[in-house]
Amino acid sequence: MTERLIQSIERAADVLELFLTNGPELSVKEISDKLQLSKSTVHGIIKTLEHRGYLQQNPEDLKYKLGIKLFTLGNFVGKHLDIGNIARPIIRELADEVNETVHLVTIQRDEVIYIEKVEGPRALTIYSHIGKRAPVHCTGVGKAILAHLSEKEVDRLLSAASLEAFTGYTMTDVNQIKKQLVTIRETGYAVDDEEIELGLKCIAAPIFNHKGNVIASISCAAPKMRLVEEKLPRVIAGIKSAAAEISKSLGYKGNNF
Amino acid sequence: MTERLIQSIERAADVLELFLTNGPELSVKEISDKLQLSKSTVHGIIKTLEHRGYLQQNPEDLKYKLGIKLFTLGNFVGKHLDIGNIARPIIRELADEVNETVHLVTIQRDEVIYIEKVEGPRALTIYSHIGKRAPVHCTGVGKAILAHLSEKEVDRLLSAASLEAFTGYTMTDVNQIKKQLVTIRETGYAVDDEEIELGLKCIAAPIFNHKGNVIASISCAAPKMRLVEEKLPRVIAGIKSAAAEISKSLGYKGNNF
């Protein structure tokens, strides 16, 4: 199990990923400081990445930013993430119907990742974007997926995630979360009620592939005050049926349990 | 000018980019063959990239495909990258090839706006500059965009614009223009033949984003007398393929939904 990892590639990855967290433009010095590597080392890495189009230098201030090659590769990946293509029209329709923002996510490396987003017509926008990652334990989409994984997987994911508390409502007790997963399985949808961000509520439902495994989920996210009373049942029904429709398009045969 | 390039990063880039040309799933062997590297070397690179999320292995057939991290990075780039950067090298090349001025425009508030211009080597310069606005109904770039908008949008734009006649050739009848849009859709390019300025002819083609919407267009503009006979087909082919290339870089998947 001793994998042979190549240091310079890891370092290059460190450099690239630094841009995700530290803003779109960085100087050699900023990078070498953050990564604790010598300027000359960082310079070498950067020039190589630039040469390949993974970074590009701004001639004005000599700073660097992520390059077009990444955009090309990213789009290629997106194209072959076929669930996105299938789900897109369906969630778009749902977003129109409920007048709210709808997200599509999958689970990857212990976290939830947003692969599609349709903004509702209402201007008030939720902070999220395609490619964003979020924890599983305190998002509707995360819990919708968790609820349909094996006990073993759930344990792994909940222990890997540090169960950070983002708000006073975030659940940080594994058993408490597991208990909720039962309800989610029974009702067919998951709720995130200000567990990751105050004022934000989400209703989510799972998506299954042709083998019957959960591979994704969708959610409707809105300011808490908008998901109430008469509207809530409509949103729940909408999310559940949209999720079911996507599952069906993916070849899922139905819920036999 | 002797840049110090780091080999293993270049090799990692080679691996990633191989997926762009050789299909979405490759095995270790396929990669090592194509790159003429030993299996163990490739294996090391791949495992590193996989470890970082740049590749992922399909547990079924053990083949690898591009990973989600690239998706994340690509979307980040997309958000901070404007079309100008993507298009610039492509239209520059085109300008060299056809020896004429090439423009890139988008549509903004009912008008066309020039966001990039590459002058051809020939001195005779067309009056235009970055930031300039022009009407949609009598420019090649405007019509190329119009042709791919919804009927509703077209109506709105053509009524908002006053359909001013700049020359004796300017079309001012909505129905006449709409008829021409059909031809533009069929042939894939638009022509402006002295419709905005006497003696000026343009050949334009539309640019689509990843969602399949027109967001821009490019054109080759030249004195009418230079766009004739043998040269015209070359220019048309050049403009169309450059536009297609830009669209592709933007994630446009092709015209089959």
Place this chain on the structure above:
DNA sequence: TTCTTTCATTCGCCATTGTCGAACAGCGTT
């Protein structure tokens, strides 16, 4: 102006790192 500071970039040396060939381990086929 001239001196100072701050970065980006280049260079040469040496230890570290990654490459290769070979061996091992699974799996399906003959």
Place this chain on the structure above:
DNA sequence: AACGCTGTTCGACAATGGCGAATGAAAGAA
């Protein structure tokens, strides 16, 4: 069972890339 085809692991050696120091270039400060 033996073979052929993979993906994966291992050890040894040499090329490679990392570091510190030098250079260049630009922007302030005196």
